[in-house]
Amino acid sequence: MLSLVDTGLQNPVFNTLMDVAGVSALPLYGVTQLALSSALTPHIPWSVGLLTLTWSAATGALALLVLHLQRPSRSPLQRKARARTV
Numbered sequence: 016m017l018s019l020v021d022t023g024l025q026n027p028v029f030n031t032l033m034d035v036a037g038v039s040a041l042p043l044y045g046v047t048q049l050a051l052s053s054a055l056t057p058h059i060p061w062s063v064g065l066l067t068l069t070w071s072a073a074t075g076a077l078a079l080l081v082l083h084l085q086r087p088s089r090s091p092l093q094r095k096a097r098a099r100t101v
Contacts, residue, residue: 024038024041025038025041025043025044025047042070042074044063044066045063045064045065045066045067045070046067048060048063049063049064049067
């Protein structure tokens with residue numbers, strides 16, 4: 016759902032105030048700019064490509080952190096300590 020909001024904010028038909036400062040921080044901004052500039056100009060904007068990779072890496076790192084914190088431990092030492100406290 017967030018990606019639809021992100022795309023809607025970047026759509027020049029629905030959002031005439033495209034030059035708002037926060038739009039460039041949205042996840043799909045880099046992808047959209049990279050696709051449009053690569054298709055319509057001979058230049059490849061590497062900076063927005065790196066922005067896209069940064070968003071992907073940050074989202075993956077956050078997902079791994081949440082999974083690491085939420086999954087039960089398989090360490091026998093932690094299982095024994097948890098059994099003693101219960």
